[in-house]
Amino acid sequence: MMLIITPKDEGTRLKCYSATTKGTVSIVKIEIECTDLWEFNHLLHSLRELDTETKAMRAAKAAAAKQKSRKAEAQARLALPAPVRALPPPNGGDA
Numbered sequence: 001m002m003l004i005i006t007p008k009d010e011g012t013r014l015k016c017y018s019a020t021t022k023g024t025v026s027i028v029k030i031e032i033e034c035t036d037l038w039e040f041n042h043l044l045h046s047l048r049e050l051d052t053e054t055k056a057m058r059a060a061k062a063a064a065a066k067q068k069s070r071k072a073e074a075q076a077r078l079a080l081p082a083p084v085r086a087l088p089p090p091n092g093g094d095a
Helices: 037-078
Strands: 012-022 025-034
Touching (some): 025 037
Antiparallel strands (some): 012 025
16 A cells, blocks of 8 residues: 655645554554545545555465464374384294
């Protein structure tokens, strides 16, 4: 998603923004003032699309990880121990 607000936009104005960082995650908060209903609707629609796409990507990634985990677990359950080798008795005698 790309959102461009310029000083020439009369319907929208950047009111304020802030940023915080916690560990490896950074969060940017943006407040946009809208006086034009069309711009407001367009902004909300774009944000809704972004939210939907992000949730779908996260769900697909989680499902793939879960399937991979199940596949590895099933593979581990199917693995059999190595067969015991039948070695000849020492000195070539009968056991």
